[in-house]
Amino acid sequence: MLPFSSLEEAAANLGRPLTHAESLWFRYAATKPDYIIHAHIYSLFFCALYLCSLPLVLIEAMSPKLVHKFKVQPNVKTPISCMLRCYKDVFIIHLMAITLLQCMFIPFCKLLGIRTSLPLPSRWEVAAQLLVYVLVEDYASYWIHRWMHSPWFYDKFHRVHHEFTAPIGIIANYGHWLDVLILGLPTFACPAVVPCHVLTFGMWLLLRQILAIESHCGYDFPWSPNRFIPFYGGAEYHDYHHYVGKSQSNFASLFTYCDYIYGTDKGYRFRKACLANIKKACSVDGNLNIFKESAPDLKSPRRVKVQKYTKVVST
Numbered sequence: 001m002l003p004f005s006s007l008e009e010a011a012a013n014l015g016r017p018l019t020h021a022e023s024l025w026f027r028y029a030a031t032k033p034d035y036i037i038h039a040h041i042y043s044l045f046f047c048a049l050y051l052c053s054l055p056l057v058l059i060e061a062m063s064p065k066l067v068h069k070f071k072v073q074p075n076v077k078t079p080i081s082c083m084l085r086c087y088k089d090v091f092i093i094h095l096m097a098i099t100l101l102q103c104m105f106i107p108f109c110k111l112l113g114i115r116t117s118l119p120l121p122s123r124w125e126v127a128a129q130l131l132v133y134v135l136v137e138d139y140a141s142y143w144i145h146r147w148m149h150s151p152w153f154y155d156k157f158h159r160v161h162h163e164f165t166a167p168i169g170i171i172a173n174y175g176h177w178l179d180v181l182i183l184g185l186p187t188f189a190c191p192a193v194v195p196c197h198v199l200t201f202g203m204w205l206l207l208r209q210i211l212a213i214e215s216h217c218g219y220d221f222p223w224s225p226n227r228f229i230p231f232y233g234g235a236e237y238h239d240y241h242h243y244v245g246k247s248q249s250n251f252a253s254l255f256t257y258c259d260y261i262y263g264t265d266k267g268y269r270f271r272k273a274c275l276a277n278i279k280k281a282c283s284v285d286g287n288l289n290i291f292k293e294s295a296p297d298l299k300s301p302r303r304v305k306v307q308k309y310t311k312v313v314s315t
Helices: 007-014 020-029 034-062 080-112 123-148 151-156 158-163 169-173 177-192 198-215 234-243 257-261 266-285 288-299
Strands: none
Touching: 007 020, 034 080, 034 169, 034 198, 080 169, 080 177, 123 151, 123 177, 123 198, 123 257, 151 158, 158 177, 169 198, 177 198, 198 234, 234 266
C-alpha cells in the first residue's frame, strides 16, 4: 500500500511528475496491502512455469521432424501420460514447498529491502540488479546442488528429480518437496544482497523460471542462449547431468565456470571430445553415416537409465 492518497500527492513527494509506468503502478498498488501485491507476483510466477513449459510438452508429444533433429537425446521419448502426471506432481509440490516458502518469505520482504513504493527503478537499475542476482544465485546453487548429490541426500530426496534421465521443461520444478524448497532458497534470498523493488523481484522470479525451463527443455535449438552467451550451460549441458544420473558432473545452474574451476565437468568434456573426434574422422572419410551410427554409442538406448517417466524408442 502506497502512502499517498492521490497522484498529485505522489508527484509532490517525488518532486517531479510521475512517469506513465509510475502512474499505472499507483493506480494498481495505492490501496492494496503488500501481501496482496506479493501474492499477485507469485501467481504470475506459477503461470510462467506452466505456460512456458507447455510448448515443450506439445513438441515432445508430437515430435515433428523439423524440431526432432535438435533433441539432445533423440532415442528417448517421454509418454504423454507421464508428462501429465509430472504436471500434477509439480502442482502438488508447489502447494507444499513453494507456497510455504513464499508465506515464510513475505513477512521478511521489508527487512530484505523489497519495496512496493514509488519511484519505480530505472531500466539500468533493474538490469544491474538482475545481473547481480544471476551471479549470486548461480554460485550458491552450484554448491547446494553439489551437496544434494552426496550419497545420503541423493538417495533420500534428490533422486526424485533424476527420475527423468531425458529432461523436459516442466521437470525444472519436479522433485521431492524438500529438494525444491532448498533449491529455491538462493532465488528468494538474492534481494538480501541487493535490495530491490517488488517489480524487479517479480522480473527476477520470471527470468529464473524461464532459464530453469530452458536448461531442462531437452532441445539444443539454434536460438538457445548457450550459442550466444559465453559460459552459459543450457539444455545440452544440463542434459548430460540427467543422462548420467547419480553423477558428480555438471552441477551448474546457469553458467559453467564453477564446474570448470572445481573440476566437475571432466566427464562431459571427455564425451564432447570423443564425439568431436568421431565427427572429424567421419568428415575426413566423407561418410557422415558413420557418425550417425557411431555417435549414439556414447548415448545408446542400452546405456540410458530408463526410469518410470521415460521410455526408449528404438531407431
